[in-house]
Amino acid sequence: MTISLKYRIALVVFVLQVAIFSPLLWFTFTAYRDADLQQLQTREDVFMRLVSQLGRKALLTAEPTDFQLFIAPFSKDSHINRIILLNQSGIVVASTAPVDLGGPLPVQKNERNTVWKTSEIANATEQLGAITVHFSRAELDKKVEALVKRGIPIAVAGIILSALVGLGLGSLLTRRLKALEQATRRMGAGDMEVTVAISGNDEVAHLAQVFNEMSGSLRSQFDELQQVQQELSFQAQHDPLTGLPNRLLFDLRCSQAIATARQHKQLLALLFFDLDHFKNINDSYGHQVGDAVLRCVAARLTMALKDHNLIARLGGDEFCVLIEQLEQEQEAAAVAESVLHMLTVPLECEQHEFFLSASIGICLYPRDGDDEVRLLRNADTAMYRAKAAGRGGYRFYSHEQTSSVQERTSLEQRLRKAIERGELRLNYQPQVCLTTGNLVGVEALARWSSPEFGLVAPEKFIPIAEESGQILAMGEWILDDACRQMQKWRRDGSTIPRVAVNLSALQIQRSDIATLVRRTLDSTGLPANCLELEITEGYILQDADRAVAVLQQLRDLGVSIAIDDFGTGFSSLSYLHRLPIDRLKIDKSFVQEIGSTSRAAQVAQAVVSLGKTLGLSIIGEGVEQLHHANALREWGCHEGQGFLYAPALAPDQLHLLAPFKRLP
Incomplete structure (x- = not known):
């Protein structure tokens, strides 16, 4: 069992006080006892001298009767048991006990409460006799007993007082330590505001001061930690x-x-x-x-x-x-x-x-x-x-949308393998001179024939390719395949002047398009003037300054540049004159409104006028009706492209274009 510090201090103080108080009490007791004994002995010595003088006189006068009468009253004295006068021969001549007379000195028995004292009586020349007194010490013992009886309560009171003083001192010393302990427990429980108010110059006061300093430091660190935790919690959420x-x-x-x-x-x-x-x-x-x-x-x-x-x-x-x-x-x-x-x-x-x-x-x-x-x-x-x-x-x-999203996801997953599986192909739509009807070029258009989904429309899979980033690999394949096909036509003696390839904005932004075009031309052997690159107007609007630099790099290769879907991107005319381009393509949404009261037809006419002013060649997309072609030609548009002439055809079907070499 562990004894607390308070009781250990109390025990130490108690033992020290008892160790000090007990000798002091014993010394006081013995001092009182010795003083009484010395006083009693003095009285006995005085009495011995007195009776010795009287005994000497009796022995000298050989009349011990007077001495007997003198000592007779002492027979009743509680302090004197016997007084015996001996002559020169050792015979008792006087005694407080008549039985002793005429006999020798009685045997002296040692008793606890008595003492025998003998004094020789002599004159100058001879030994006269002796006197023996048997003193009682019972009264002294009674005094000692009384003193002991008075001392025991004092001793008990001293012991109790020592215990109380020990407990009090232990409490006094440990109370401040207890305050430190309680403060430490509170701090351990999370109370960082706790301090200890202990004054003084002793070690406990210094310890309390150190505790308060530590508490302040911990409180500051705790506040910082809480702030960090709050910041981390905020950042996590x-x-x-x-x-x-x-x-x-x-x-x-x-x-x-x-x-x-x-x-x-x-x-x-x-x-x-x-x-x-x-x-x-x-x-x-x-x-x-x-x-x-x-x-x-x-x-x-x-x-x-x-x-x-x-x-x-x-x-x-x-x-x-x-x-x-x-x-x-x-x-x-x-x-x-x-x-x-x-x-x-x-x-x-x-x-x-x-x-x-x-x-x-x-x-x-x-x-x-x-x-x-x-x-x-x-x-x-x-x-x-x-x-x-x-x-x-x-x-x-709506619940129907889930199936649509699932279909889109399936298309995206299938599209990732379409090039490797040979499911993609390029068809080519003719571009015709509106004046002569001659073929002036073809535009390469991607087609996807999926075993799972059948023929997938470009407007369905091209946005998926752009959003998923697959347009990068697809666009590189389209450029390479179109250039190879164009070079094949040239070797076969075809008179097709150029092939137009659409570039995705993502291709231009995420790759070095000029390097890609140069590498493709070098690998296929196609002359740069046989390739036309179509850039959407929306890309130019996003970053016109960068577009000017990129288009200039492409123009420096010798390829021609066309702006596709012109009129749909709210172009800034302040940039248009700076662009190194050769051709504007009027979006089909404007061309197909020609002949109606829609303002879209007026936009188409304005685009033609703008292109003529800037010295650019103009081509109208989506020419499906004869009046579309007639109106565009009257406004000064140079070329047309659409179902009026032909849809997008496979490379080996371009011979079907011969009947269309006439004025539309």
């Missing part, structure tokens, strides 16, 4: 770029919101969206500018949707909005429209101006899913439907 909640916090909050909605039988909506063509910003301006754009978009979302429950960035350019306590689905549509409206305002960032749009998918709880995983997946599906519908809009989820 928030997007470091925008400060919005991340996927982890979104899943948690969404799960809680679903539980609350289930309990109260409420609706909630989930909006999932990303920015349209955001990759173009990263590829054209760099990720630093792209990150700045995302921060600006997040700030706008926070301002526009501050009354809604949760806005989160899930990654990349993907955002989510969770709307709780929904009354009707139109409220979700209103939020989506506010997001789209917010993005229509031009965004100025890093000394650039951006025109953004988003595609938004909306799903509702509990109609479209009963957990956060299903809701997010279905909202993502609806978002892709919004993209397929032309981007810049929103779509509610």
